[in-house]
Amino acid sequence: xxxxxxxxxxxxGPEIEKLHAARVAVVGCGGLGGYVLEMLGRxxxxxxxxxxxxxxxxxxxxxxxxxxxxxxxxxxxxxxKKRMEKVNPEVFVTALHERFSAENAKTLLDIHDVIVxxxxxxxxxxxxxxxxxxxxxxxVHGAIGGWYGQVxxxxxxxxxxxxxxxxxxxxxxxxxxxNPSFTPALAAAAQAAETIKLLTGRGELLRNRVLRIDLxxxxxxxxxx
Amino acid sequence: xxxxxxxxATLREGRTKVLKQEVPEGTAVFTVVDSLKIPRQDVxxxxxxxxxxxxxxxxxxxxxxxxxxPVGGG
Numbered sequence: 001x002x003x004x005x006x007x008x009x010x011x012x013g014p015e016i017e018k019l020h021a022a023r024v025a026v027v028g029c030g031g032l033g034g035y036v037l038e039m040l041g042r043x044x045x046x047x048x049x050x051x052x053x054x055x056x057x058x059x060x061x062x063x064x065x066x067x068x069x070x071x072x073x074x075x076x077x078x079x080x081k082k083r084m085e086k087v088n089p090e091v092f093v094t095a096l097h098e099r100f101s102a103e104n105a106k107t108l109l110d111i112h113d114v115i116v117x118x119x120x121x122x123x124x125x126x127x128x129x130x131x132x133x134x135x136x137x138x139x140v141h142g143a144i145g146g147w148y149g150q151v152x153x154x155x156x157x158x159x160x161x162x163x164x165x166x167x168x169x170x171x172x173x174x175x176x177x178x179n180p181s182f183t184p185a186l187a188a189a190a191q192a193a194e195t196i197k198l199l200t201g202r203g204e205l206l207r208n209r210v211l212r213i214d215l216x217x218x219x220x221x222x223x224x225x
Numbered sequence: 226x227x228x229x230x231x232x233x234a235t236l237r238e239g240r241t242k243v244l245k246q247e248v249p250e251g252t253a254v255f256t257v258v259d260s261l262k263i264p265r266q267d268v269x270x271x272x273x274x275x276x277x278x279x280x281x282x283x284x285x286x287x288x289x290x291x292x293x294x295p296v297g298g299g
Contacts, residue, residue, distance in 0.1 A: 025250070033297040113232055142285060148234045154267035163277060165250040165295055171268055173235045174298030208269070212293060214234055223234075223293075 003088070004044055014074045015200040016044055020090075022199045025112040027100050027128055029076040030054070031179055032142050033118030035188030036195070041091045043196060048091060050080035051101030051108055063181040100124060105131040114144035114198050116191055117141040117225040122172065124164050129154060129161045138198050140190040146177025147216035149187035151193050153205045154225075163225045164210060183215055226250060226286040228257070237265060248284055255280040257290065262298045271293035 004016050008052075018206045022045050026033045029052035037048055054076050060067040068080040080097040096108060102120070105127065109115055115132050117139055119125050125141070132139040132154070139154040141161065153162045190211055197203045230244040240261065248257065258268065258280065270293035271278050278290070 028299050030299050118299050120297070122295070123298040125297070143296045143298060145298045146235070148294075148296050150296055164269055165297070166269060166271070169269060169295050169297070172269070172295035172297030174296060177235065179298050212233065212270070216234075219233075223272065224275065225270075 003090070007043060007099045009198070011043075011196070011200060011202075015202070018200055019044045019196070020046040023049070023112045024114045024195060024199075025049040025051060025108075025109050025118060026080075026116045026118055027051045028118035028120060029145065030060065030065060030120055031063045031118070031184035032188045033076075034067070035185050036079050036116050036118055036142075037084065037192050038065055038087065038091075041088045041093070041187065044088065044090065045195075045199070046091060046092070048080075048084065049094045049096060049108070049112065050077045051096045051098065051100055052076040052080075053097060060072065063179055063184055065185075068098035070148070088098050095160060100128070102127060106135065109135055109137065112137055114195050115139050117143075118188070118191070118194060120174075122169055125161060125164070129159065133151070133157065133159070140191045140198070142187045143172065144179060144183045144187050145172045145174030146180070147183060147214060148173060148177070149183050149213040149215075150210050151187055151190040151194065151206060151213075152210040153198065153207045155207060158196065158208060160208065160210070160225060183213070186213060186215065228252075228283070228284050228287070230257060230261070230288045231289060231291045233291065234296075235294050236267065236292055252284045252291060254278060254282045254284065255282070257284075258292070263292065267294050268292050
């Protein structure tokens with residue numbers, strides 16, 4: 001257990017054991033997903049399912065942890081598996097090079113303890129909320145755009161996204177603001193912490209509350225929804 | 226009556242963080258949002274006194290309206 005010796009204190013030995021037995025699906029292996037997978041794998045979450053139908057493009061290199069110049073044109077999900085083999089071979093990563101859709105959603109996500117929303121568009125996030133609810137699996141939502149981000153935990157029945165994306169919003173500020181390197185890293189860290197809390201039962205979840213991040217003004221607000 | 230509008234993230238661009246306004250009794254939230262030229266699809270979280278509100282909410286004296294834009298990227 002030397003590998004996890006510096007995790008002790010933050011978590012207890014039995015809690016770390018619990019993580020080894022846990023199954024987490026990360027939907028999207030881009031800006032948010034790459035960091036979430038890295039952090040969960042290093043904490044020793046035993047089974048990670050990395051879902052993404054995309055291949056790396058040059059425009060990903062400014063922020064996506066899994067992207068490398070040499071990997072342009074190759075699968076993001078497969079990159080997640082290969083990286084974890086180097087970082088923590090004790091973690092079993094299932095790489096699913098498939099676009100998450102209404103047709104395959106349930107098959108891809110069944111039998112997980114937690115689902116992480118690391119998608120890049122609002123429409124697919126709504127679908128993911130529906131599927132997570134149907135499967136009775138907690139969902140850890142994260143989204144970013146420019147200097148701004150948000151994170152919340154959605155338990156079945158909460159339907160928090162309905163309050164975060166009122167009406168028929170399709171796009172957020174990212175369409176004009178782009179996505180830099182630092183905002184996904186910070187939002188992903190909050191998502192990883194919430195995932196670990198769900199798996200261990202520790203602390204107070206960001207449930208029915210949303211963390212809004214503003215890195216331009218360094219303002220962090222937790223809003224009751 | 227007096228109300229306060231707090232804008233967040235990109236909604237501050239070309240505007241300001243906090244606006245104190247004088248509005249007539251019975252004024253709805255959308256009237257103020259429209260007067261600030263903020264398109265409704267640019268508002269994701271809308272709070273009145275820190276609680277989930279709507280564009281149709283009617284202002285009471287001293288209300289604080291907070292508006293956040295959507296973020297959807299990853």
